[in-house]
Amino acid sequence: xxxxxxxxxxxxxxxxxxxxxxxxxxxxxxxxxxxxxxxxxxxxxxxxxxxxxxxxxxxxxxxxxxxxxxxxxxxxxxxxxxxxxxxxxxxxxxxxxxxxxxxxxxxxxxxxxxxxxxxxxxxxxxxxxxxxxxxxxxxxxxxxxxxxxxxxxxxxxxxxxxxxxxxxxxxxxxxxxxxxxxxxxxxxxxxxxxxxxxxxxxxxxxxxxxxxxxxxxxxxxxxxxxxxxxxxxxxxxxxxxxxxxxxxxxxxxxxxxxxxxxxxxxxxxxxxxxxxxxxxxxxxxxxxxxxxxxxxxxxxxxxxxxxxxxxxxxxxxxxxxxxxxxxxxxxxxxxxxxxxxxxxxxxxxxxxxxxxxxxxxxxxxxxxxxxxxxxxxxxxxxxxxxxxxxxxxxxxxxxxxxxxxxxxxxxxxxxxxxxxxxxxxxxxxxxxxxxxxxxxxxxxxxxxxx
Numbered sequence: 001x002x003x004x005x006x007x008x009x010x011x012x013x014x015x016x017x018x019x020x021x022x023x024x025x026x027x028x029x030x031x032x033x034x035x036x037x038x039x040x041x042x043x044x045x046x047x048x049x050x051x052x053x054x055x056x057x058x059x060x061x062x063x064x065x066x067x068x069x070x071x072x073x074x075x076x077x078x079x080x081x082x083x084x085x086x087x088x089x090x091x092x093x094x095x096x097x098x099x100x101x102x103x104x105x106x107x108x109x110x111x112x113x114x115x116x117x118x119x120x121x122x123x124x125x126x127x128x129x130x131x132x133x134x135x136x137x138x139x140x141x142x143x144x145x146x147x148x149x150x151x152x153x154x155x156x157x158x159x160x161x162x163x164x165x166x167x168x169x170x171x172x173x174x175x176x177x178x179x180x181x182x183x184x185x186x187x188x189x190x191x192x193x194x195x196x197x198x199x200x201x202x203x204x205x206x207x208x209x210x211x212x213x214x215x216x217x218x219x220x221x222x223x224x225x226x227x228x229x230x231x232x233x234x235x236x237x238x239x240x241x242x243x244x245x246x247x248x249x250x251x252x253x254x255x256x257x258x259x260x261x262x263x264x265x266x267x268x269x270x271x272x273x274x275x276x277x278x279x280x281x282x283x284x285x286x287x288x289x290x291x292x293x294x295x296x297x298x299x300x301x302x303x304x305x306x307x308x309x310x311x312x313x314x315x316x317x318x319x320x321x322x323x324x325x326x327x328x329x330x331x332x333x334x335x336x337x338x339x340x341x342x343x344x345x346x347x348x349x350x351x352x353x354x355x356x357x358x359x360x361x362x363x364x365x366x367x368x369x370x371x372x373x374x375x376x377x378x379x380x381x382x383x384x385x386x387x388x389x390x391x392x393x394x395x396x397x398x399x400x401x402x403x404x405x406x407x408x409x410x411x412x413x414x415x416x417x418x419x420x421x422x423x424x425x426x427x428x429x430x431x432x433x434x435x436x437x438x439x440x441x442x443x444x445x446x447x448x449x450x
Contacts, residue, residue: 088122091332091341093325094275100124100328101178101276104163113330121335127159127327127343132447139443140166143435147403147428149177150440151311152448155419157345158315158324162423162444163308173403177307179278182426184305185396186241186298187409188263190317191283192250193238193363195262197356201253204235204362210244219293222247238363239371241395243297250296256286259296263303266313266351267323273308281305298396307424310411313351315422317364318392318413321357323348361416364392371395373410376438386445390416395438405430410437414445421448 091099103116103124114126114133132152140148146169152162165177196202209224209231216222222244224231237245250259263269263283271280283303286292294300305313308326316323325346332341352360368377369384372395378384396409405428413422425440 088118088120088332088334088340090339092275093327093344093346094273096329096332096341096343097273097326098276099332100126101163102175104328105175122340123333125330125333127154127161127330128163129161129448131450132444133162133164135447136162136164136440136444137166139435139440140164144168145427145434146405146430147173147177148426148440149307150423150425150444151178151307152421152423152444153311153315153324153326155315155318155324155413155422158312158327159330159343160326160328161421161448163328170403176277179273179276179306179308180402181279181281181304181306182402182428183301183398183400183407184281184298184303184310185398185407185409186243187305187310187394187396187411188283188295188298188300188303189238189241189246189396190313190360190364190394190411191263191266192246192254192259192296192298193234194266194352194356194360195254195259196249197359198262198352199254199258202234202249204233204359206234207231208234208237208245208248210242210248212244214240214242214244216243217294217299219247219290219297222293235363235366236370238394239366239369241298241367241372243299247293247297247299251289251293254296256292256295259292260285262352265349266316267309267349268305272312272348273326278306278308281309299398301398301400307426310409310424310426311422312348314394314411314413314424315419316351317357317360318419318422319357320354321350321352323351361392364394365390365416367391367393367395368412373438373441376410376436376442385442386449389414389445389449391445392416393438393441395436400428403428406433408433408437410441412441412445414449421445 103118107114107116107126109130112130114128114130116124118124136150145166147167149165150162151160153160163178165174167173209229210222211224211229212218212221232242232245260283268281268283281304286295291300295303312323312326325348327343329341330343331339334340367373368391373393377386391412391414393410393412398407400407408427408429411424413419423441423444425437427435427437427440
């Protein structure tokens with residue numbers, strides 16, 4: 001393709017030959033024949049106006065014909081916006097999860113379902129329970145939580161029933177809140193207990209002696225001191241989230257290697273959701289007995305998990321030990337009506353045996369009734385707000401840095417007899433505690449079992 005300089009030189013050469021005569025092409029320029037002055041003036045009188053007209057019209061001609069060194073983009077025909085957008089091909093499960101999560105903020109209610117249109121004319125239809133989603137979103141906004149995120153799943157299928165994030169401080173954080181990893185706190189006691197149960201070294205009724213306060217964070221003080229040391233069954237210790245008990249279980253019954261192996265079975269330390277922006281959860285091997293006790297009690301600050309992984313983990317306990325792939329979209333339809341994706345339940349992996357899952361359920365049954373979430377699920381007179389619902393649950397609390405604040409976790413599933421929903425809520429408070437994650441969980445369960 002010629003550039004502008006070459007075309008200009010070509011036009012200049014043609015002009016010179018026309019004005020000065022054809023001459024001898026092979027002869028040097030200083031040997032060209034001279035014309036009589038009169039004939040040259042006559043030719044100029046007609047040629048110059050014609051030349052001016054040609055030069056004036058040249059830009060228009062160039063635009064019409066595409067000549068004159070214009071770019072390929074300028075010469076090409078305009079492409080309609082709808083055709084310019086890349087068209088989606090059939091999606092796999094994890095591609096669907098990523099695209100659906102990215103588009104959720106733009107979803108609107110169409111009939112009784114949330115839907116999001118895509119740039120190429122495709123459309124996502126979500127599995128989300130609209131009433132629960134809206135109630136949780138309103139509650140987090142009204143409570144003005146610095147940071148809050150909520151994920152709910154159907155245990156048997158993996159359908160994502162809710163995914164909400166809210167920040168009164170940083171709206172940008174909301175976009176990826178469900179896939180970032182945060183200190184897991186006492187939710188890790190579920191892993192500790194399951195590791196001990198799988199090795200058949202304990203049962204829900206095993207009594208463990210300990211020393212120190214229930215919320216002690218100093219593992220050097222946890223070993224019992226004589227017959228007068230307090231003791232507690234694992235079921236009651238789970239409900240009250242007793243750090244010394246689970247620290248001692250990790251140290252005396254499980255061991256560091258087996259604890260990390262059990263964490264790996266739950267999906268830690270690997271890309272559990274390949275092809276998505278969800279970060280892998282971490283649970284690194286402890287380097288000392290003190291670190292092992294802290295890890296087992298849920299005080300290991302480098303044990304981190306994403307809310308969507310935590311929801312899948314709780315759903316696995318509810319689903320008799322089988323973890324299902326999260327299915328946020330029910331379907332994705334192309335611009336021409338073609339099917340690009342339809343949600344199909346898909347097992348990810350078995351994280352614990354059915355027997356251990358049943359035993360763990362018993363240990364989780366006391367959190368709401370008499371444990372750390374009792375206040376959130378009872379009114380001021382002590383009456384249960386969801387009296388007819390048997391709930392398995394676990395709480396957690398710890399300080400964190402990204403974002404900075406006090407982390408409050410709540411994980412649950414219900415009803416225990418035939419689980420229909422598993423959920424996880426995380427609230428990060430700063431200074432004043434606006435609400436706890438247990439409050440979010442109660443609102444969600446109330447809306448779901450309306």
